[in-house]
Amino acid sequence: MAGMDAIEVRGLRKTYRGHDAVRGIDLSVTRGEVFALLGPNGAGKTTTVEILEGHRKRSGGEVSVLGEDPGAAGRAWRARIGVVLQDAEDAADLTVTEMVRHIAGFYPDPRPVEEVIDLVGLTEKRKSKIRALSGGQRRRVDVALGMVGRPELLFLDEPTTGFDPAARRQFWDLIRTLAAEGTTILLTTHYLEEAEALADRLAVLAGGLIVAEGTPATLGGRAAAGAKVSWRHGGVQHTEQVTDPTELIRKLVAEEADLTTLTVTRPTLEDTYLQLIGVN
Amino acid sequence: MTAAAAVLPGTFANGVARGRVEIVQFLRDRTAVVFTFAFPAMLLLLFGTIFGDDYENSGISVAQVYTASMIAYGILNTGFITMGSGLALDREDGTLKRLHGTPITSTAYLLGKLILVFVLSVAEVATLLLVGVLVYDMPMPEASHWVTFAWLFLLSVIACTLCGIAVSALVKHARTAGAILNVPVVALQFISGVFIHPITQLPAWLITVASFFPVKWMSQGFRYVFLPDSMKRYEAAGQWELGRTAMVLGAWCVIGLVLCLLTFRWSEKDQ
Numbered sequence: 435m436a437g438m439d440a441i442e443v444r445g446l447r448k449t450y451r452g453h454d455a456v457r458g459i460d461l462s463v464t465r466g467e468v469f470a471l472l473g474p475n476g477a478g479k480t481t482t483v484e485i486l487e488g489h490r491k492r493s494g495g496e497v498s499v500l501g502e503d504p505g506a507a508g509r510a511w512r513a514r515i516g517v518v519l520q521d522a523e524d525a526a527d528l529t530v531t532e533m534v535r536h537i538a539g540f541y542p543d544p545r546p547v548e549e550v551i552d553l554v555g556l557t558e559k560r561k562s563k564i565r566a567l568s569g570g571q572r573r574r575v576d577v578a579l580g581m582v583g584r585p586e587l588l589f590l591d592e593p594t595t596g597f598d599p600a601a602r603r604q605f606w607d608l609i610r611t612l613a614a615e616g617t618t619i620l621l622t623t624h625y626l627e628e629a630e631a632l633a634d635r636l637a638v639l640a641g642g643l644i645v646a647e648g649t650p651a652t653l654g655g656r657a658a659a660g661a662k663v664s665w666r667h668g669g670v671q672h673t674e675q676v677t678d679p680t681e682l683i684r685k686l687v688a689e690e691a692d693l694t695t696l697t698v699t700r701p702t703l704e705d706t707y708l709q710l711i712g713v714n
Numbered sequence: 715m716t717a718a719a720a721v722l723p724g725t726f727a728n729g730v731a732r733g734r735v736e737i738v739q740f741l742r743d744r745t746a747v748v749f750t751f752a753f754p755a756m757l758l759l760l761f762g763t764i765f766g767d768d769y770e771n772s773g774i775s776v777a778q779v780y781t782a783s784m785i786a787y788g789i790l791n792t793g794f795i796t797m798g799s800g801l802a803l804d805r806e807d808g809t810l811k812r813l814h815g816t817p818i819t820s821t822a823y824l825l826g827k828l829i830l831v832f833v834l835s836v837a838e839v840a841t842l843l844l845v846g847v848l849v850y851d852m853p854m855p856e857a858s859h860w861v862t863f864a865w866l867f868l869l870s871v872i873a874c875t876l877c878g879i880a881v882s883a884l885v886k887h888a889r890t891a892g893a894i895l896n897v898p899v900v901a902l903q904f905i906s907g908v909f910i911h912p913i914t915q916l917p918a919w920l921i922t923v924a925s926f927f928p929v930k931w932m933s934q935g936f937r938y939v940f941l942p943d944s945m946k947r948y949e950a951a952g953q954w955e956l957g958r959t960a961m962v963l964g965a966w967c968v969i970g971l972v973l974c975l976l977t978f979r980w981s982e983k984d985q
């Protein structure tokens with residue numbers, strides 16, 4: 435399985451005391467790709483990601499991450515991955531700089547500490563104890579610690595939980611920078627616009643199974659789903675569902691219909707997502 | 715690919731870095747500092763004041779005997795308790811999981827813990843000796859006794875730390891760590907000649923039980939270091955038994971290390 439892919443998963447299963455959290459999923463993430471894993475609470479995202487990070491044991495299936503089995507990989511492998519866990523409360527009594535410098539010291543070729551702190555926007559808070567940070571700032575420390583070792587592959591489990599809108603945009607830029615440098619990124623998120631903004635490809639996990647996989651534009655047949663065209667004519671509201679709106683609009687123009695109220699809407703990623711996980 | 719040429723930092727360097735951070739974190743938690751150091755010192759002051767008489771007409775004050783014995787308790791406190799609960803806490807707050815996501819080795823992590831315990835134990839012993847000297851006029855021993863002190867101290871710290879790490883595997887929640895870990899600690903104080911001395915007041919079978927554990931040997935050894943030679947007649951065997959002390963403590967270091975290697979886990983088991 436040691437091909438070009440950063441992550442190769444075949445038939446992955448995980449059972450917790452009789453509860454099937456992951457029920458046989460296949461996944462492949464190419465090197466340099468940004469891959470997003472979506473899914474409702476309890477879908478099995480964290481379980482999957484932590485198996486790939488080597489934090490949890492799998493119950494079945496084959497997994498290869500950077501060409502190695504995470505359950506058996508050693509230090510050199512760990513030096514090539516970066517991990518941002520879903521929740522951590524450690525190192526509360528250290529300052530931001532102290533903690534980033536400390537973790538950096540475990541890697542062969544870490545990024546400069548100041549640079550990392552600056553990239554996550556914590557320069558002003560670098561001397562604060564981690565205990566004294568707000569939730570979103572604390573999360574940014576986690577992101578800093580995940581990237582300080584210059585990972586080839588970065589795992590981010592709900593990295594932007596608690597970020598304000600500006601911080602989220604800044605984080606997106608950071609992920610794009612890392613991706614441009616060639617870092618492979620696997621992230622989970624509940625924010626559809628985040629997945630749409632960042633991901634080259636994404637998969638939706640529900641009840642431990644992958645229910646859809648694709649690019650943000652094509653997920654769940656979104657591209658083929660067509661468009662809804664609405665307009666008012668003679669005081670009457672018209673709505674038509676069409677695969678390609680071009681013909682219809684040309685016709686309306688020819689009929690000299692009133693087009694000031696014309697709207698063409700496609701299903702948003704969120705519509706598609708909600709449909710996939712069985713809401714609506 | 716880029717990292718292939720770079721060399722992973724050594725386990726020793728990482729362990730020292732861990733030790734530094736552990737100490738910084740410990741010192742910033744004021745309650746822990748006060749509790750760890752003040753508690754054995756307070757017990758010593760209490761015992762010394764309550765039983766402050768001449769020890770069985772030996773010309774040595776009871777307080778001096780307690781000072782020597784309490785050093786064993788001090789090390790047990792910093793080694794076993796601090797380590798056992800510290801590890802449970804590291805497991806709970808995600809410290810272990812965070813570190814396991816980096817290339818650090820478990821040896822480096824444990825070395826950091828050992829450094830913390832070592833520094834704490836030195837400070838603890840110094841505090842107790844300070845109380846002994848300032849409050850109870852305890853004379854300092856001659857140089858040869860300090861050599862014994864050095865190996866005794868080292869073996870004690872290592873044995874207690876390793877056992878603390880091993881026992882922490884039984885602790886499910888950091889909240890209950892103190893309560894669980896104190897059970898063996900308090901029980902052993904009573905049967906090992908720390909709180910109750912001469913140990914010969916105890917039933918013979920209880921002394922035999924105590925002899926299987928390190929605390930009896932630790933307190934006996936520290937009494938050798940800090941008390942006149944004549945005091946050996948109050949020991950279980952009427953002798954200081956230094957050779958046997960070294961053997962038992964050495965054995966516990968090995969047992970502790972084996973238990974440690976068998977029980978240490980980076981992550982919690984699945985619930």
Ligand SMILES: Nc1ncnc2c1ncn2[C@@H]1O[C@H](COP(=O)(O)OP(=O)(O)OP(=O)(O)O)[C@@H](O)[C@H]1O
Binds near residue numbers: 475476480482984
């Ligand atoms: N350590 C564990 N022990 C037992 N069951 C677990 C454990 N971790 C997760 N589970 C169960 O496995 C299922 C999947 O959990 P997981 O944490 O992977 O979901 P998730 O997709 O990350 O959810 P969220 O969006 O809330 O983070 C859930 O039903 C959860 O209760």
Ligand SMILES: [Mg+2]
Binds near residue numbers: 520
């Ligand atoms: Mg999760």
